[in-house]
Amino acid sequence: MRNVITAAEMRETFMQTTAELMDADSRLSLVLAAIGAGGDQLGPLLRKHPERAFDVGIREQLMVGMAAGTALEGYRPILHSYAPFLVERAFEQIKLDFVHQGLSGILVSTGASYDWSQGGYTHYSPSDVALLGSIPGFTVHVPGHAAEVDAVLREAAGSEERVYVRLSTRSNAEPFPEGIGGFAPFSQGRQGVVVAVGPMLDPVLEAVRDLDITVVYTATPSNLAKFPVDAFGREAVVLVEPYLEGTSASRISEAMGRKMHRLLSIGVKNRDLHRYGTPEDHDRWNGIDPQSMRARIVDFLY
Known part of the structure; x- marks a missing residue:
């Protein structure tokens, strides 16, 4: 039987693991676009690490460009937003600012294809994996369980690959x-x-x-x-x-x-x-x- 867990579990794991990684590794940067900057676990990171954790507001293209800038300064950036805003809206910046410049980072989306269906078509993104597959060099992870999210993020933080992690509210009953x-x-x-x-x-x-x-x-x-x-x-x-x-x-x-x-x-x-x-x-x-x-x-x- 399909296990539909609470909407936040994969994303909560992402936030908790990101907080731990940011505290442990001064090489990591975090760039948000008006998501997670309020009362959840990412908000305190902006205040705790103001030199490498940023919220640019509802400007996803700027988020990607700014994250690429931190990569040029030697950081390994983590970017996070809803899939249609992170991948579709900012696709040109991903292609030019990261791929064309030979930079790497960790893109983490939420919302998947239609997890927040009440948000309507603006929040649907079934084409995100296809779009990133059209440009070279992305490792794409689609975790099936929150425990896999933690493993994927820790591996990605220690690598130099371009990584896309697609979070979902849908989950298998067990991690593999x-x-x-x-x-x-x-x-x-x-x-x-x-x-x-x-x-x-x-x-x-x-x-x-x-x-x-x-x-x-x-x-x-x-x-x-x-x-x-x-x-x-x-x-x-x-x-x-x-x-x-x-x-x-x-x-x-x-x-x-x-x-x-x-x-x-x-x-x-x-x-x-x-x-x-x-x-x-x-x-x-x-x-x-x-x-x-x-x-x-x-x-x-x-």
């Missing part, structure tokens, strides 16, 4: 840290393999219950080009992603190489429904609830 940067196998079957990304694992396991199917979990879809074909390879692959459908298909195809295969992508449809509703409503409308996925998987594999 072996899926961070890698692939964790679950059920073993003969009819095909289903690759579940981040918080899609529990819905996938529910969808394929009693089916003769292999399920593999990853929290790092940017590494799907390294999918271990020899270990899990089947000629039929289903990729279930909590963002724009088809975003990671090319990476799976790259991993399969010249091996004959069929691929079905299941994710958020590329359309504007002009609806509010709940996140669960949007799952149904996009066909990524367990019942809809089961029908598509059975039709594809059987």
Whole structure:
């Protein structure tokens, strides 16, 4: 059964871990755009570390440019906002100020594809992972549990990579840290393999219950080009992603190489429904609830 935890749990873990990392490592900087600067755990960091923690107001493009400036000064910046504001609104600045200048940092979003559905289309961002995949050098993590958020952030803080961490209110019941940067196998079957990304694992396991199917979990879809074909390879692959459908298909195809295969992508449809509703409503409308996925998987594999 899908476990929808309290809306803040992944983000609360992000804030707590960021506070600990900022206190322990003077090389880290933090740049916010009018999010987390009030009563939560990020607000005190602005007062505690005023020389390297900043709130620029509702100016996400400036947030990215300023963070890149701290990187030029030798800091490792952490940037945080809602996914559509961090990635879509400030995409040009990410492309030019970070990628073109050869800089790195840690981008952390919240809201995922439509977690805050009552906010409407301005707060939906199913295309964020696809956008960052169009420019070079980003490691993309889509944690499936709050405990994975902590592990991802600590690893990212100690690296020099460009990292994007996509927080969500949706969660698997348990963490599987072996899926961070890698692939964790679950059920073993003969009819095909289903690759579940981040918080899609529990819905996938529910969808394929009693089916003769292999399920593999990853929290790092940017590494799907390294999918271990020899270990899990089947000629039929289903990729279930909590963002724009088809975003990671090319990476799976790259991993399969010249091996004959069929691929079905299941994710958020590329359309504007002009609806509010709940996140669960949007799952149904996009066909990524367990019942809809089961029908598509059975039709594809059987």
